[in-house]
Amino acid sequence: MADSTPTPPRRKIWNYTPALPIKTAPYWDWPMKPLKSMKYLLQSWNPMAQRFLFLVVAFVVWTWFSPDLERAQTLSLDWMFEIWLRDLVIIMVVAGGLHLALWKHRTQQDEYRYDMRPMAKGAKIFYFKNQVWDNMFWTLGPALLFATLWESLMWYAFANGWATMISFDSNPVWFIALIVLIPVWAGFHFYWLHRLLHVGKLYTWVHAWHHKNINTGPWSGLAMHPVESFFLFFDTMIFFFLPANPVHVLFLIFHHVIGAPTSHAGFENIKLGKDAKFGLGDFYHQLHHKFFDCNYGTWETPWDEWFKTFHDGTDEGNDLVKERRRKIWSSK
Numbered sequence: 366m367a368d369s370t371p372t373p374p375r376r377k378i379w380n381y382t383p384a385l386p387i388k389t390a391p392y393w394d395w396p397m398k399p400l401k402s403m404k405y406l407l408q409s410w411n412p413m414a415q416r417f418l419f420l421v422v423a424f425v426v427w428t429w430f431s432p433d434l435e436r437a438q439t440l441s442l443d444w445m446f447e448i449w450l451r452d453l454v455i456i457m458v459v460a461g462g463l464h465l466a467l468w469k470h471r472t473q474q475d476e477y478r479y480d481m482r483p484m485a486k487g488a489k490i491f492y493f494k495n496q497v498w499d500n501m502f503w504t505l506g507p508a509l510l511f512a513t514l515w516e517s518l519m520w521y522a523f524a525n526g527w528a529t530m531i532s533f534d535s536n537p538v539w540f541i542a543l544i545v546l547i548p549v550w551a552g553f554h555f556y557w558l559h560r561l562l563h564v565g566k567l568y569t570w571v572h573a574w575h576h577k578n579i580n581t582g583p584w585s586g587l588a589m590h591p592v593e594s595f596f597l598f599f600d601t602m603i604f605f606f607l608p609a610n611p612v613h614v615l616f617l618i619f620h621h622v623i624g625a626p627t628s629h630a631g632f633e634n635i636k637l638g639k640d641a642k643f644g645l646g647d648f649y650h651q652l653h654h655k656f657f658d659c660n661y662g663t664w665e666t667p668w669d670e671w672f673k674t675f676h677d678g679t680d681e682g683n684d685l686v687k688e689r690r691r692k693i694w695s696s697k
């Protein structure tokens with residue numbers, strides 16, 4: 366006889382999700398899918414999406430809002446301060462603007478919002494007992510400082526010939542190739558740093574600060590222990606090994622300076638006008654904030670699938686993570 370006990374309905378975790386199961390990039394599928402991968406790559410460069418925006422901002426910032434390299438030949442606070450100030454403005458516009466629109470004035474109510482939990486107030490785990498203030502403090506303090514320092518170091522290196530500088534005219538093929546490769550490098554560095562930060566005391570002492578944010582808002586993206594923000598921007602040091610243009614450096618840095626606030630915005634899209642929308646959120650990473658032991662990387666990196674830590678957003682994915690957690694605890 367069939368079991369007639371009704372299974373209790375599952376508690377609804379999300380207010381909104383993208384189509385489930387979420388899918389990762391086909392780059393690493395076996396057998397290889399070259400056509401599908403090429404299509405996916407081209408889509409990732411959609412001019413109406415974030416990646417393209419980072420690149421445009423990198424060009425604009427290098428052309429009009431960066432110190433001349435001649436000044437950067439000697440380390441001096443005046444040009445470094447200009448970089449700090451410009452990044453401050455960018456972060457205030459992106460994180461501050463998104464916070465005001467989506468969370469404070471709620472311009473689109475709960476449309477495209479992942480998690481219905483509010484930004485925490487009165488919770489002791491946050492500095493100032495306020496999630497947004499805590500997040501702003503760690504973003505505008507250490508994260509902004511390290512973004513400035515690593516960028517300044519690259520300018521100093523270019524200006525003094527320690528790092529090889531190219532231009533589009535001198536190396537057009539490498540110039541373009543590097544633009545395509547930088548997001549791959551950003552994903553690689555992010556995964557391995559992040560995976561390491563989930564090990565033992567590194568988690569408790571360092572990365573747990575970022576994970577205070579179970580639900581995330583735009584200010585949560587760069588809200589982390591100073592040790593973590595120090596190493597997050599460390600990926601810039603790749604340009605000591607690869608010939609590059611300052612635009613490449615900025616393009617990589619903006620993956621964090623702009624990309625972290627947008628990907629943590631807590632909303633899949635921001636609505637622009639009545640029908641238009643712009644993709645912001647990263648449900649892949651939102652799942653990581655909710656379940657911890659899954660989705661350490663990004664849509665485009667293969668390791669979560671290879672190491673069986675991929676959560677596809679479905680109920681089966683939830684069970685898988687719970688089962689992993691149970692095994693880990695019982696083995697302790």
Ligand SMILES: [Zn+2]
Binds near residue numbers: 559563572576653
């Ligand atoms: Zn984490």
Ligand SMILES: [Zn+2]
Binds near residue numbers: 575629
């Ligand atoms: Zn995060």
